[in-house]
Amino acid sequence: MTQTASSPPSTPIIQLDSVRKTFILPDGGRFDAVQPISLEIARGDVFGLVGKSGAGKSTLLRLINLLERPDAGRVTVAGRELTVLGRRALREARQNIGMIFQQFNLLQNATVYENVAFPLRIHGRHSRAEIDARVRECLELVGLSDKLQSYPARLSGGQKQRVAIARALAPHPEVLLCDEPTSALDSETTRSLLQTLRDINEKLGVTIVIVTHELPVVDQLCDHAAVLEQGRFIEQFAIEDISAERTSVLGRELADLVRERRRRAELAAGSESSSVISFPKASNA
Numbered sequence: 353m354t355q356t357a358s359s360p361p362s363t364p365i366i367q368l369d370s371v372r373k374t375f376i377l378p379d380g381g382r383f384d385a386v387q388p389i390s391l392e393i394a395r396g397d398v399f400g401l402v403g404k405s406g407a408g409k410s411t412l413l414r415l416i417n418l419l420e421r422p423d424a425g426r427v428t429v430a431g432r433e434l435t436v437l438g439r440r441a442l443r444e445a446r447q448n449i450g451m452i453f454q455q456f457n458l459l460q461n462a463t464v465y466e467n468v469a470f471p472l473r474i475h476g477r478h479s480r481a482e483i484d485a486r487v488r489e490c491l492e493l494v495g496l497s498d499k500l501q502s503y504p505a506r507l508s509g510g511q512k513q514r515v516a517i518a519r520a521l522a523p524h525p526e527v528l529l530c531d532e533p534t535s536a537l538d539s540e541t542t543r544s545l546l547q548t549l550r551d552i553n554e555k556l557g558v559t560i561v562i563v564t565h566e567l568p569v570v571d572q573l574c575d576h577a578a579v580l581e582q583g584r585f586i587e588q589f590a591i592e593d594i595s596a597e598r599t600s601v602l603g604r605e606l607a608d609l610v611r612e613r614r615r616r617a618e619l620a621a622g623s624e625s626s627s628v629i630s631f632p633k634a635s636n637a
């Protein structure tokens with residue numbers, strides 16, 4: 353992507369500098385959903401945002417691509433400060449930031465193919481042949497090459513989310529934002545979707561930021577996580593680093609999951625007949 357060419361590799365791909373978001377409520381009151389927060393996410397990271405309902409996770413995620421505009425602070429993605437861009441430049445910069453949602457947000461009256469082609473068509477810079485090749489490539493990536501002409505209503509939840517991932521990846525983004533991507537899926541489907549997200553991170557180098565209330569998802573997918581409470585960061589850590597005492601309940605629960613995963617992996621390693629499958633973790637955790 354052109355906007356990253358001049359950035360040294362060590363520069364964080366996402367930088368939030370003292371971003372703040374206050375909502376004005378219907379009764380005229382104010383609600384501070386995100387208190388001033390600063391955050392840096394490294395290129396290639398898989399970063400989880402966890403916290404109780406209403407903690408401000410989704411709002412913070414939406415500040416990264418300016419779906420929510422901060423009241424104060426700066427948002428920089430891939431070396432480009434989004435908070436100073438005009439509409440057209442922002443639209444262009446957002447091509448570098450894909451997003452998926454809990455409820456998939458697919459176009460119901462369009463086929464799978466058309467859904468994935470949509471972001472390429474509205475950008476208008478691609479030939480028909482280029483779009484065709486990219487749509488097929490993205491659908492192959494998520495294992496849906498046989499569903500090109502299906503409509504979303506005919507797909508399972510897991511398949512719908514895969515279409516949403518293919519659509520988000522179509523413009524070659526460097527960042528993928530995921531807002532509760534597995535909350536509407538059963539555990540088996542969740543497991544395979546997480547593997548797909550892992551592959552996208554490892555094979556394509558896409559940086560992933562995920563909001564979820566499911567701690568096992570964070571344990572299985574993420575390299576780093578931050579715990580939010582009432583719009584503030586309580587703590588931030590590498591998932592695999594359980595040596596230091598965690599200060600939040602969620603942080604401690606996540607450390608327990610890591611211990612349990614390691615215990616099961618050890619058991620499985622010691623028993624040839626075991627059928628326990630350990631989930632692969634990234635080496636940069």
Ligand SMILES: Nc1ncnc2c1ncn2[C@@H]1O[C@H](COP(=O)(O)OP(=O)(O)OP(=O)(O)O)[C@@H](O)[C@H]1O
Pocket residue numbers: 375376377383385403404405406407408409410411412565
């Ligand atoms: N557009 C809005 N107008 C008013 N209040 C809002 C708006 N969007 C979010 N909020 C409030 O801001 C707070 C944070 O919302 P947010 O969705 O970011 O939390 P969350 O941690 O993602 O919670 P959940 O897990 O329940 O989705 C909540 O109290 C929510 O009601």
